[in-house]
Amino acid sequence: MTEPDDTADFRRFGKWSVPGIPHRGWSCIDIEDLGSPEAVCEMCERQDIRYVHAMQHPDYPETLHCGCICAGHMEEDVERARRREASMKNAARRRAAWPNRKAWRRSRQGNLVISDQGYHVTIFEHADGWHGVIQRSATGYKRFSRRVYSSQRAAQLAAFDAILFLLQER
Secondary structure (H helix, E strand, O other): OOOOOOOOOHHHOHHHHOOOOOOOOOEEEEEEEOOOOOEEOOOOOOOEEOEEEEEEOOOOOOOEEEOHHHHHHHOOOHHHHHHHHHHHHHHHHHHHHHHHOOOOEEOOOOOEEEEEOOEEEEEEEEOOEEEEEEEEOOOOEEEEOOOOEOOHHHHHHHHHHHHHHHHHHO
16 A cells, blocks of 8 residues: 555545544644554555654544654645654664664773763663663763663663653753
């Protein structure tokens, strides 16, 4: 199944064809990367999607989880939806490459360390598994992982996710 584009008459499918469901004026409240196309767009009900745009409308009680093109038409800005999705794809590529970056090094204590985006990450093994700590010396921020990870790679990926979250919060 191919994704509808700007010129396709996709509005005859799914909720696009249902009277009473708003077609414009939606806002994207979140976007999620499922890792692979594991969902179907809830607006056109045809497109398999990996990047899920959570769309909300003041006159509709449910949040709809949609693909890029439907989300763009719903918020009346397809280019904005494309930029949002491109940002997610870029983050997914960076995340996949993060554990293999050459910037990772071993500290004197044998821990894995890296500095990135103003944050210093330390990954270390403990008796119960892998842990991490993220620090930002400019602000005094320091946070240890609450979870225990089964592998060094899993702890590294969790650190990437945490930095991404912290950067979005700033």
